[in-house]
Amino acid sequence: MAMTGREKEIVRHLSEDDLDRLLTETDSERLSKRFTFATRLSRGATLADAADDVGMSQSTGSRWTNLWNKGSLGLLTPSFGGGRPPKLNEKQRERLLDLLAEGEPWKKQEIQHLINQEFDVKFHPNYLPRLLDDLDLSYAIPRTERPDRPENADEILDERVADAFTEDDGDEPHNKQPEDDSDNEWTLDDDVRTDGGTTVGFFDVSHPQPWDNSQRLYTVTEPTITRPLVKIDTPAAGFYALNGESVLQFPPNQEKEQICACFEGIREQNPGQRILLILDNFSSYVCAHTRERAHELGIDLVFLPIGSPHLNPIEPIWKSLKWESSHLPLIVEGAAEYRVLLDEIFTKLTDQLSFASSWIENHLNEFIQKLR
Structure with missing residues (x-):
């Protein structure tokens, strides 16, 4: 495994030569960004630098790293062709992650309302958890902190x-x-x-x-x-x-x-x-x-x-x-x-x-x- 700079490790599913070959063979800009990101990480770049090189935020870089580690190309390169286009494109997902980070924690209903208000998009309640899982959000009971506790x-x-x-x-x-x-x-x-x-x-x-x-x-x-x-x-x-x-x-x-x-x-x-x-x-x-x-x-x-x-x-x-x-x-x-x-x-x-x-x-x- 290689470290990415934010206490994350990247699994070496493919060699650097294999990644370079995939990068030269693809005509898809979306896939090219993801292959470039994975290649930069495998060569020792930090997560922040690798994400910046392809014009993505560090949160997206973290999500891509998790997808790569879980399933190599299978999860990092979902099919973008055919079928219905995603309701939120890549930039909208980036924007959604930023909004969620600013106002966390969130209930599922609150996220659904936020997506509707911000992007004029409605997700079926049964599909929304799939989107949130794809965004690699954490789903847990928040640890309670007392507001009167001093920081020191x-x-x-x-x-x-x-x-x-x-x-x-x-x-x-x-x-x-x-x-x-x-x-x-x-x-x-x-x-x-x-x-x-x-x-x-x-x-x-x-x-x-x-x-x-x-x-x-x-x-x-x-x-x-x-x-x-x-x-x-x-x-x-x-x-x-x-x-x-x-x-x-x-x-x-x-x-x-x-x-x-x-x-x-x-x-x-x-x-x-x-x-x-x-x-x-x-x-x-x-x-x-x-x-x-x-x-x-x-x-x-x-x-x-x-x-x-x-x-x-x-x-x-x-x-x-x-x-x-x-x-x-x-x-x-x-x-x-x-x-x-x-x-x-x-x-x-x-x-x-x-x-x-x-x-x-x-x-x-x-x-x-x-x-x-």
């Missing part, structure tokens, strides 16, 4: 983690913010020790349920669920520790007093070390009451950038926990039984550092020695 979320987190590890003993309490009452002195609880290194962990609250409507079930008649289902009305609060004891708790709600009680449970299972807790910006986490209580417990809070749950390694743990708990070959009889099951699965999952391997490499590597 990773850099912001790096700075916050570094601040948490480099603060001097004489500094203000880590959790204290400028708007907090300066006359209110924050102190550690008498029985809290933080001189044995640092435990790093991730905190989050989720709402797993012992059922999954998307799961396929076996039935003899129409697949409907008529049996009563156990429903959990209270959340699950998880602490995923990298170098300590992970903890799963079930507070009645997410009010600040209950979150503080969860922090107390985390401290109870992880005595003798300072705890560095990474969590999101939920209101009951960031309020002064919670931040002060965390300080009293020797827990320093590192808040993720807004809209950045992807930077919390406990998120994929929740996903795995929900999947495993809904696919086990048993039916739980009540909330208590389900919570026991969740605790077992959570313990098994949080024993694995693989969920946080990239996070450790990206944000914690230079501070590893401070964890002991």
Whole structure:
């Protein structure tokens, strides 16, 4: 294979001599452009340069490359003679690709309307997907991005983690913010020790349920669920520790007093070390009451950038926990039984550092020695 300059490879179906021979034998301008394009790529030209040489855009060059790789001449040189002419000629297809690139993503109905408005052409709904496939468009569920997420979320987190590890003993309490009452002195609880290194962990609250409507079930008649289902009305609060004891708790709600009680449970299972807790910006986490209580417990809070749950390694743990708990070959009889099951699965999952391997490499590597 040869590289085209845009992370695409071209398959060498034919030799350069064969391509030159085809180029000299054809009388079709359309085929000549495609043969010239393939020849230029095979000789090391970039995709952009090869497309420019034949007066085509880079997007068309990319589409031609895909057609060539999939089927050599068979797909790159469709029959242009005989039969009905295509509803959109080459230049119109180029224009359509440009319009689609400017306004993506698109629904099929929106593309149909765009073609009608821009080119006064109507495609039958059954044929339109063939056109879109011929244009080599991607057809997938778009990945959702939060509009409030900063572009430099990773850099912001790096700075916050570094601040948490480099603060001097004489500094203000880590959790204290400028708007907090300066006359209110924050102190550690008498029985809290933080001189044995640092435990790093991730905190989050989720709402797993012992059922999954998307799961396929076996039935003899129409697949409907008529049996009563156990429903959990209270959340699950998880602490995923990298170098300590992970903890799963079930507070009645997410009010600040209950979150503080969860922090107390985390401290109870992880005595003798300072705890560095990474969590999101939920209101009951960031309020002064919670931040002060965390300080009293020797827990320093590192808040993720807004809209950045992807930077919390406990998120994929929740996903795995929900999947495993809904696919086990048993039916739980009540909330208590389900919570026991969740605790077992959570313990098994949080024993694995693989969920946080990239996070450790990206944000914690230079501070590893401070964890002991």
